Amino acid sequence: MITQPLGKTGLSVSRLAYGCMRIAGTWDPKEITAAREAAAFASLRAAYEAGYTLFDHADIYAQTGCESLHGKLLKEEPSLREKAMIATKCGIRFGGDPQPDSPHRYDFAGEHIVWSCEQSLTRLNTDYVDIYQLHRPDVLMDVGEVAEAFAKLKEQGKVRFFGVSNFSPSFVDLLQSRLPDPLVVNQIEVSLSHLHPFTDGTLDQCQKDTITPLAWSPVGGGWLASDTFDPGSDWDPARAKLHSTISATAKAHGVSNAEICFAWLLKHPSRMIPIVGSTDPKRISSAVKATEIELSREEWYRLYLAARGEALP
Numbered sequence: 001m002i003t004q005p006l007g008k009t010g011l012s013v014s015r016l017a018y019g020c021m022r023i024a025g026t027w028d029p030k031e032i033t034a035a036r037e038a039a040a041f042a043s044l045r046a047a048y049e050a051g052y053t054l055f056d057h058a059d060i061y062a063q064t065g066c067e068s069l070h071g072k073l074l075k076e077e078p079s080l081r082e083k084a085m086i087a088t089k090c091g092i093r094f095g096g097d098p099q100p101d102s103p104h105r106y107d108f109a110g111e112h113i114v115w116s117c118e119q120s121l122t123r124l125n126t127d128y129v130d131i132y133q134l135h136r137p138d139v140l141m142d143v144g145e146v147a148e149a150f151a152k153l154k155e156q157g158k159v160r161f162f163g164v165s166n167f168s169p170s171f172v173d174l175l176q177s178r179l180p181d182p183l184v185v186n187q188i189e190v191s192l193s194h195l196h197p198f199t200d201g202t203l204d205q206c207q208k209d210t211i212t213p214l215a216w217s218p219v220g221g222g223w224l225a226s227d228t229f230d231p232g233s234d235w236d237p238a239r240a241k242l243h244s245t246i247s248a249t250a251k252a253h254g255v256s257n258a259e260i261c262f263a264w265l266l267k268h269p270s271r272m273i274p275i276v277g278s279t280d281p282k283r284i285s286s287a288v289k290a291t292e293i294e295l296s297r298e299e300w301y302r303l304y305l306a307a308r309g310e311a312l313p
């Protein structure tokens, strides 16, 4: 797989990341059967074999189950660890944690960040994570406290680089103002079904500050990638138009709809990395083709206009 620079780290990573959110096949860790574990291993192995070098996790995926599955694979095959840059996240706390009446919330308390990271390391069977990300902006974020927690994790060799997710440009600036090292990623929802980051300053900031945008849900959670769209269904006309434009472009390039969605993101000058969320080994390896598709500006804008649903001024 083609590689590219990662933020200002001086390191290279694969142009597609592998997203581990769905590998458990369930959000309930009690439902992770031997069959589901085997399927998760098959998905992860497909990604390693296809040359993905960036793997994205979060403590909440399958409520810790996804990190544990990856950690189990790394225990069985320790040589995989050096092939991967492992990213994970903290900061979302589900309702009921720690008290039954605790609300669903975000928590960037220094103590919670450090504790969460240590738990992730244990589950992932590793001494360090490559990129540690704050999952969703906690409006109570005290930048000094977060900076201290990051410094501690870095000094102890538990984290190599830090990043954020779903942060607005001003929130990135606020945090960045107290950190000694640059943030390397901002993981955001961006796709042909989610265009705001192109115009709300998020991708401008990434390009200006050399922060790598990691694109989550790059095929809109699945529907953009569907090759079986039925025009007779009850989809609204705007969605149908976008889907048919993707299909026509895919046909012209001899690739799948998903691969066009990834190639469309890859063309942006912020050097975005789409996070591939499929669990299907064939789709995971086929997605690599996207890194070799060169969409013309005309093709890019045709897709953009179909996604906007209205002409540009």
Ligand SMILES: NC(=O)c1ccc[n+]([C@@H]2O[C@H](COP(=O)([O-])OP(=O)(O)OC[C@H]3O[C@@H](n4cnc5c(N)ncnc54)[C@H](OP(=O)(O)O)[C@@H]3O)[C@@H](O)[C@H]2O)c1
Residues within 6 Å of the ligand: 018, 019, 020, 021, 022, 056, 057, 135, 165, 166, 187, 188, 215, 216, 217, 218, 219, 220, 221, 222, 223, 225, 226, 256, 258, 259, 275, 276, 277, 278, 279, 280, 283, 287
């Ligand atoms: N930071 C955040 O807040 C946040 C939020 C959500 C996700 N994420 C990250 O982003 C990653 C991707 O998100 P996502 O899973 O929602 O992304 P997605 O790639 O938009 O959607 C994946 C879904 O699309 C389906 N799909 C069908 N055809 C596909 C194809 N050809 N290629 C890829 N997928 C296809 C997959 O089914 P099959 O498995 O059957 O292929 C899967 O159910 C996650 O794993 C996670 O790492 C981050």
